[in-house]
Amino acid sequence: MSGQQTAAPDPYFPANGDSRYRVHRYELTLDYRPGPNRLAGTARLSAIAGRAPLTEFQLNLAEFKIGRVLVNGRSPHYTHRGGKLRVRPAKPLPAGAAFTVEVHWAGNPKPVRSPWGGLGWEELTDGALVASQPVGAPSWYPCNDRPSDKASYQISITTPSAYTVVAGGRLLTRTAKASTTTWVYEQSAPTSSYLVGLSIGRYQTVLLGAPGLEGVPQAAHLPAHLLSQFSRDFARQPAMMQLFEELFGPYPFGEYTVVVADEELDVPVEAQGLSLFGANHVDGVRGSERLIAHELAHQWFGNSVSIADWRHIWLNEGLAKYAEWLWSEHAGGRTAQELAAGAHRQLASMPLDLRLSDPGRKLMFDDRLYERGGLAVHAIRCALGDVAFFRMLRDWATVHRNGVVTTAAFTAHVTRYAAQPLDELFSAWLHETPLPPLPTPAATAQPPLPEVPRVPARPGYPPRNGGSAGLGGSSA
Ligand SMILES: [Zn+2]
Structure with a gap:
């Protein structure tokens, strides 16, 4: 289709x-x-x-x-x-x-x-x-x-x-x-x-996750000399997969494969059912964990739910950025609110000439598109509240699975989950260039940022506590 x-x-x-x-x-x-x-x-x-x-x-x-x-x-x-x-x-x-x-x-x-x-x-x-x-x-x-x-x-x-x-x-x-x-x-x-x-x-080939475990088959191919660092850096990918399936719906493809090339890459890159990392993204101290989450999230946002043309690139990158924050929050690192505040500070010190809904070819992979994209998603979460937000997100990935979307389709979809009109929010974050104030959850409407729904523990997965996935660097 x-x-x-x-x-x-x-x-x-x-x-x-x-x-x-x-x-x-x-x-x-x-x-x-x-x-x-x-x-x-x-x-x-x-x-x-x-x-x-x-x-x-x-x-x-x-x-x-x-x-x-x-x-x-x-x-x-x-x-x-x-x-x-x-x-x-x-x-x-x-x-x-x-x-x-x-x-x-x-x-x-x-x-x-x-x-x-x-x-x-x-x-x-x-x-x-x-x-x-x-x-x-x-x-x-x-x-x-x-x-x-x-x-x-x-x-x-x-x-x-x-x-x-x-x-x-x-x-x-x-x-x-x-x-x-x-x-x-x-x-x-x-x-x-x-x-x-x-x-x-x-390459050497390794399987991620515990053997015999149900779930998405996850293989990795990498140079033998990176095996020990890799096994630490990617240890939590099966737990990420579990979290994202819980939040975004079933993984869209039959398998997920990662490759670490024996060469440096500027940024990791997503492909269908596959992500490509450079040797520089493997350091044995989980220094690129947020990118592992980012590339995995693209399987839902960008790969399964695709953009009609490149003007809508923020839909891929904003949602993948936000998935980094959700993983961090879930894994006991900085919360999405803290990461949003960091991104907001960063953007406030940069030129405000990027329009998310149509950034132009020159700025389509600008760092600001990623950060502002994550913030726009966070603004929507704050406006909807967690229950409606996560239902909206999962439905988005489910309804448009294998399909093609636009920013207009996304805002129409989000509107269905909102108690009040969101036109101002969409204008401010998506269609205009000034930086709106940092979004925060409405204090009266809901308790402050309840936890991301937890995935029931399955035997064999590495522990989720400790470590944090922070901002910094660019991402693909
Ligand atoms: Zn990306």
Whole structure:
């Protein structure tokens, strides 16, 4: 299910994506050689034309050599320039018609340049990593690159047997031949193109949580030399999973996988069913625990509930930021109120020119968007009271599971849980730039900040007390 389609091109990235059709499945067959950084691939897309007949359509794909393109098994006319593969089928595709596109390509993948550094396929010292948010996906495969066009994926990758291939989704098969191994992953949940993550490296695999325990399977892949620090830093992830399932509803995907690359990353990055961390996020003293919570929360907010276009990015980041605060509060660290006060102080000393509901492309990953986003969610919690707030949050993730949303959809949803109109709150926090006063829970309406609902203890989980997840640093 792809949710609603927005007709216009993305206001921040008009060159990416094509709203005249949508893709519901990608089947990618890739061969990758880490030494020469050589990628050869075949993509088979199952797509549906929109409301008008399709005389031509476009895919985003970086500079590769194109071997062949087929539409419904026949050769179309096509051009490939400036990261766009424009395809004109031999005969126009009727409105609403299902069709297939096959693309063969090969070359040396490299990141897409952006104000936030390289995006997409990145060759590492020994392996590769894909982190595409927001527009890096065309660095390695042809796609309709817009967050609202969600599709299922099957990805088959053949690479030398010394490497482990990690993708989001379920590992269907792993087949070793003479010197190479083919890994086949299936992600059946609707997935935005930027959230197709991948990592190829020399990894050890560990399972998180106690063996035999029910719940979401959680595996980690990391370099052997980081094992001991990792086991301390990520020890509480199963407890986070339990808390977030309690607060946001069932985990949206079949499994959750984390990768720690043997390389520093500016920020960790979320992908569908997968999060990618750098070696610098593992220190043996839980220094990045808030980021572990942040990336996990994106599985609900951003990955399962996706934004219609990039103007709404605060919905992903504000809710993931707030999940950091909820985890801290739950784990006996600073409360959400204390963390909100810290964020408010920080924002008060910075320029107030960021509008949460439409920050502009330049500021879409600005630290202020994260902090103000967390504060806006906190303001809503204070206005609704805890009972209504947590019901609202869980319903939001449930109703829009696998769907596509906007800020307007969110405010309409929140309003249903409020005893009084919230228009002023929404204007002040979401649509205007001055910093409203620090939100505090209404003293008369409810007792001051009751605890986040506790998850019943299950045997085998690490204790929840001690440690705190604080502010600081940037987050992805
Ligand atoms: Zn984030």
